[in-house]
Amino acid sequence: MSKGDILDDLIGGRVSAQQAEQALGEVLDYSLAADVPNELGFSRAEWTAYAYGASLSELASWRRDGWPDRCIVCSNQIEIDRFGWIVIEVMGASRLKHVSCPRN
Numbered sequence: 001m002s003k004g005d006i007l008d009d010l011i012g013g014r015v016s017a018q019q020a021e022q023a024l025g026e027v028l029d030y031s032l033a034a035d036v037p038n039e040l041g042f043s044r045a046e047w048t049a050y051a052y053g054a055s056l057s058e059l060a061s062w063r064r065d066g067w068p069d070r071c072i073v074c075s076n077q078i079e080i081d082r083f084g085w086i087v088i089e090v091m092g093a094s095r096l097k098h099v100s101c102p103r104n
Contacts, residue, residue, distance in 0.1 A: 005041030010060040020056045045080050052087035054094040068096050074103040 009015040027039050037047045072095040078085045085096045
């Protein structure tokens with residue numbers, strides 16, 4: 001598997017969501033899990049969101065259109081690059097929530 005940017009490939013239509021998942025699986029199968037962000041072009045935030053359950057299609061959309069930057073619970077802004085957030089599923093879609101949300 002060569003290095004690339006799987007989310008850009010997904011955005012550009014060069015790979016399907018299924019092909020992107022397969023490429024990710026191949027990298028994981030080759031024991032490169034610690035190097036997935038480098039091998040497939042994920043940012044730390046993207047890789048974290050994927051680990052929390054965001055799909056590759058959602059991540060590609062967030063990269064293209066902008067990340068959801070409001071907590072789904074309290075509506076306060078989330079600073080993506082500072083982390084302190086998790087991904088939760090709401091009505092079949094991934095949304096962000098503060099780890100220590102003021103409304104919990």
